[in-house]
Amino acid sequence: MSSQTPPTAKKVPSDRVHHGDTVVDDYAWLTVKDDPETVAYLEAENAYTQQATAHLKPLQEKLFQEIKDRTLETDLSVPTRKRGWWYYSRTEEGKQYGIQCRVAAQGETPPEVKAGEALPGEEILLDGNELAGDNDFFSIGTSAVSPDGALLAYSVNFTGDERFTLKVKDLTTGEDLPDEIPGIFYGGAWSADGTAFFYTTVDDAWRPNQVHRHTVGTSAEDDLLVHEETDERFWVGVGLSRSEHYLVLSAGSKITSEVRILEADDPTGEFRVVRPRETGVEYGIDHAGDHFLILHNQNAENFELATAPLDDPGNWTPLIEHRTDTRLLDIDAFQDHTVVHFRRDGLTGIRILPRDAEPYEISFPEPIYDVAPAGNPEFGTGRLRLGYTSMVTPPSVFDYDLQARELVLLKQKVVLGGYDPADYEQFREWATASDGTRIPISIVVRKGTDRPAPTVLYGYGSYEMSIDPSFSIARLSLLDRGFVFAIAHIRGGGEMGRRWYEDGKFQKKKNTFTDFVAVARHLKDESWSSAIIARGGSAGGLLMGAVANLAPEVFAGVVAQVPFVDALNTILDPSLPLTVIEWDEWGDPLHNADVYEYMKSYTPYENVDDRVYPPILAITSLNDTRVFYHEPAKWIAKLRDVANGGPFLLKTEMDAGHGGRSGRYDSWREEAFTLSWILDTAKVAQ
Known part of the structure; x- marks a missing residue:
């Protein structure tokens, strides 16, 4: 490790007063993105991190080549x-x-x-x-072909801030039309005749709040506002039913939904509400020919499936009733059947509901896996396209023949270099949390690995998002060096159903963090793990900061990517993007003293102290609009000032957003950088 002195962030005391509590924030000045001092500080941190990891350059290049050499670079879906x-x-x-x-x-x-x-x-x-040109960052937000196949609506972004410019391409000539609309969000939908495209825009807090209709061949200034959401807790989006008979305009907060529909062949008509919003009730709709299907959670925590008449879509009749052991995730309506994507016992599954036969579920052979419908745009089809993977099985595409009830493998991702799934093993283990709850763990290891072994333990645990067991080419570089890789399926995620999520949010958020620590201790107690490197990103970065405060002695290192580590200050500021929406996830500390005190007791930045912390690598992006760069910047500065141990490194991508660098080779190099730090921190021979 380099002996270079790390940058020292200046202290500019700034008082925060809430509910009678005064807190001094020495590093609030870092929130001013366009201040030359802020940029200079971030660049100084980058220079320090580069020098501190200079000895890893040969290993980084080796790891990059391993990822590259295992990847079929010229390939087709x-x-x-x-x-x-x-x-x-x-x-x-x-x-x-x-x-x-x-x-x-x-x-x-x-x-x-x-x-x-x-x-x-x-x-x-x-x-x-070609579209990216010489830009350091590039992404596509929307790509939608008109129903007649003649036009392509697409949007591009060159900064990482997730604000796109929409264009329309004439697929007959290959040329872009004059139509150009800046500042739009993801998604969009065509009318049935291809004359109009519906899209969303954002407000000053970067919340998608408006849906507009653009008529092809006209100026964006003439676009019609068809819906505006005034409740700051709600986002809006627009799409099509699977049948493409209906435009579907959805408004949703973290806990409540409201859907409007309009016949796609009547683009100038008025959207009608399916059922008015009711706090705590979430629902979605799909068109199944002569009726609608409604997936909802009214008096059904894990959701149930209902039918509704076309002329009365708010009149719901149960089709699949609620089950406490099965969380219904999504539905896909087809002409002669319905597909239900569900979760049970910590695993995903597929249920088929034929129109004229008994429902059944598709079985899969591995003990842990992840499966989901994928790429099924045709309404009238006798095949179901599925995506399948596990921790040892590369991503695979199947067609399920509904008549023969057989899975047909169409393609499995090629892994070069002689990869053989039989060389690796995957396991499901269960840790016991402090309150007695059993926490599932997914584990993969190369056969013959001596245990206990160095381990990467990954976690997320928020928004009911599940980190399902899946395959990674880059991960092989760790497994082949004797690592264990484990996923902690902690509360706050959705792995075990809606209750699993509810038990890891609001005033139960600390369960997320104690669950993760319980999993780490289980892996050590059961002789799986020696040195454990914790890794997580975004809300999983909040997890990283929290467990570093909670049990720093358990971890040999922490990787926190775009980490939400200054959560309390962010959620206290309603002028920031996402804050008001997030009150339904974390609580409202601005107006509720109990929420304020609870969040203050766990938010990472507030709770750094003088204990010995493990080495920490924080990675962020300057143009991230979901978790601002200043959260990890402030966190690392405070760790350097207050804590012992470390070292504490900050790496800021100066031309990227929440997902990091955009090009695949660039992202492989970033992963190689992270893996090299993990190997070095775990003291694994190279």
């Missing part, structure tokens, strides 16, 4: 059929971004895909490499 076309994407060796393509359909069976070969008759829709 399995084509998906829609209205006379097969749509797919492909990558080319040496190019950062994917290429979206299509070919004319010649039947129901997908054309044979051969690695390294473009399909005959290929038409390129979008080439991300």
Whole structure:
């Protein structure tokens, strides 16, 4: 490790007073993004981190090459059929971004895909490499072909702030039309005749709050505002039903939904409300031909599925009633069947509801896995496209033949270098939390690894988001060096149903953190793990900061990516993006003294003290609009000033957003950097 002295953040005391409590924040000045002093400080931190990890450069390059050498760089996705076309994407060796393509359909069976070969008759829709040009960051937010296949609405961003410019491409000529709309959010939907495109924009707090209708060939200034959401707790979005008969305009907070629908062949008509919002009731809708399907949680914590008449969509009749052991996640309505995506015992599953036969579930052979519907745009089809993976099985695409009730493997992600799933083992273990709750753990290790072994323990635990067991090429570089990789399926996530989430939010948020520590201690007690490196990002970064305060002695190191470590200050400021929306997740500390005291007792930045902390690597992005760069910057500055141990490193991507660097080679290099730090911190021989 370098002996260079780390940067010292100046102290500029700033008082915060809430509920009679005065707190001095010495590093609030770092929130001013365009202050030259802020930028200079971040650049100084980058320089220090670069020098402190300079000895790892050869290892970083080696790890990058391992990721690259295991990846089939020139590849194609399995084509998906829609209205006379097969749509797919492909990558080319040496190019950062994917290429979206299509070919004319010649039947129901997908054309044979051969690695390294473009399909005959290929038409390129979008080439991300050409669109990106020389920009350091590039992303596509929307890509939607009109129903007649003639136009493509797409949006691009070059900063990482998730605000896109919408364009319309004439697929007949290959040229962009004059239509151009700046400042839009993700998503959008075409009218049935392809004359209008519906999109969302954001307010000053960067909340998607408006839906507009753009008529192709007209100025963006003439676009019509069709809906505005005035409740600051709600986001809006617009899309299509699977049948594409209906435009679906959804408004949702963390706990409440309201849906409006409009016939897609009547784009100038008025949206009608399916059922008025009721606090605490979430629902979604899909069109199943002669009726609607409604997935909702009214008096059904884990959700139930209902039907509703086309002329009275708010009149719900149960179809699949609530079960305490099964969380219904999503529905896909088809012409002759319905697909239900669910979660049970910590695993995902698929249930088929034929129109004229008994429901059944598809079985899968592995003990832990993740499965979900994927790429099923055709309403009238006898096949169901599925995505499947596990911790040892690379991402796989199946078609499920509904008539024969058979899974047909179409493609499994190629892993070069002689990868054999039989060389690795995956396990499900259970830790016991401090209140007696059993916490599931997913584990993968290379066969023959001596235990206890150095371990990366990953966690998230918020928003009912589940970290399901899945495959990673980059992870092989750890497993092949004798690491254990484990996922802690802690409360606050959704792995065990809606109650699992409810027991890890609001005034029960600390369960998320104590669960993670319980998992780490279980792995040590059961001789799985020696040195444990904790890793998490975003809200999982809050987890990292909290467990570093709670039990620093348990961890040999902590990787916190875009970490939400200054949660209390952020949630106290309603002028910031996302804050008001987040009150339904964390509570409202601005107006509720009990919430304030509870959050103050766990938020990482507030609770740094003079104990010995493990080495910490914090990675953030200057243009992140979800978790601001200043949260980890302030956290690292306070750790340096108050805590013992470390070292504490901060790395800021100066041209990226919440997801980090955008190009695939750039992202591989970033992962190689992180993995090298993990290996070095765990003192694993290179």
